[in-house]
Amino acid sequence: xxxxxxxxxxxxxxxxxxxxxxxxxxxxxxxxxxxxxxxxxxxxxxxxxxxxxxxxxxxxxxxxxxxxxxxxxxxxxxxxxxxxxxxxxxxxxxxxxxxxxxxxxxxxxxxxxxxxxxxxxxxxxxxxxxxxxxxxxxxxxxxxxxxxxxxxxxxxxxxxxxxxxxxxxxxxxxxxxxxxxxxxxxxxxxxxxxxxxxxxxxxxxxxxxxxxxxxxxxxxxxxxxxxxxxxxxxxxxxxx
Numbered sequence: 649x650x651x652x653x654x655x656x657x658x659x660x661x662x663x664x665x666x667x668x669x670x671x672x673x674x675x676x677x678x679x680x681x682x683x684x685x686x687x688x689x690x691x692x693x694x695x696x697x698x699x700x701x702x703x704x705x706x707x708x709x710x711x712x713x714x715x716x717x718x719x720x721x722x723x724x725x726x727x728x729x730x731x732x733x734x735x736x737x738x739x740x741x742x743x744x745x746x747x748x749x750x751x752x753x754x755x756x757x758x759x760x761x762x763x764x765x766x767x768x769x770x771x772x773x774x775x776x777x778x779x780x781x782x783x784x785x786x787x788x789x790x791x792x793x794x795x796x797x798x799x800x801x802x803x804x805x806x807x808x809x810x811x812x813x814x815x816x817x818x819x820x821x822x823x824x825x826x827x828x829x830x831x832x833x834x835x836x837x838x839x840x841x842x843x844x845x846x847x848x849x850x851x852x853x854x855x856x857x858x859x860x861x862x863x864x865x866x867x868x869x870x871x872x873x874x875x876x877x878x879x880x881x882x883x884x885x886x887x888x
Contacts, residue, residue, distance in 0.1 A: 674853030692754025699760035703728035762808035825885035
């Protein structure tokens with residue numbers, strides 16, 4: 649089955665409400681921005697966002713002029729063009745990028761790898777379009793975190809999260825890149841559940857007391873939850 653057909657049912661349509669939740673939702677947008685900036689800054693001069701969706705990641709990175717986002721679905725990109733006019737958006741598969749070799753010096757990939765049956769092909773394409781010395785940053789959920797595990801087990805479209813670990817990502821990228829660093833983020837991001845537009849109540853984030861409770865809980869979790877159980881993992885590598 650083609651990648652587009654495989655993902656169309658779950659991700660084919662634009663999701664403006666999800667974009668607004670990520671970029672404007674009380675507390676959620678703050679935490680999303682922190683996560684994205686920790687993983688992807690500093691940006692290179694020629695940036696490619698693979699699997700950009702509606703553009704929330706680029707939004708949190710300041711919508712850098714000239715940055716390029718690719719996604720399988722035109723509906724998502726049409727929305728992104730309206731929200732981030734300084735960026736360029738191209739319909740394309742992560743497994744067959746329509747760019748020349750060495751066209752970029754920084755590739756960012758968030759929440760894409762776990763959707764691919766053959767992630768090695770993504771790595772090969774990223775290496776091809778990345779210039780020598782260029783950087784790739786991959787941010788993925790970690791299967792060891794209870795929230796991520798629950799997400800994977802209850803959502804068929806997210807089942808690939810079950811293989812998502814730092815050793816898996818390091819091994820994947822090491823095929824074509826020199827891995828420079830790994831990091832872990834958000835020990836127990838319960839805000840994603842409590843304030844979720846479908847499973848929770850985003851409006852709760854408007855209450856100062858709720859925000860304080862969430863912040864306190866997540867700070868405490870960061871102090872006691874072992875690193876291998878944190879929710880997000882980041883791998884940075886260089887094209888040699």
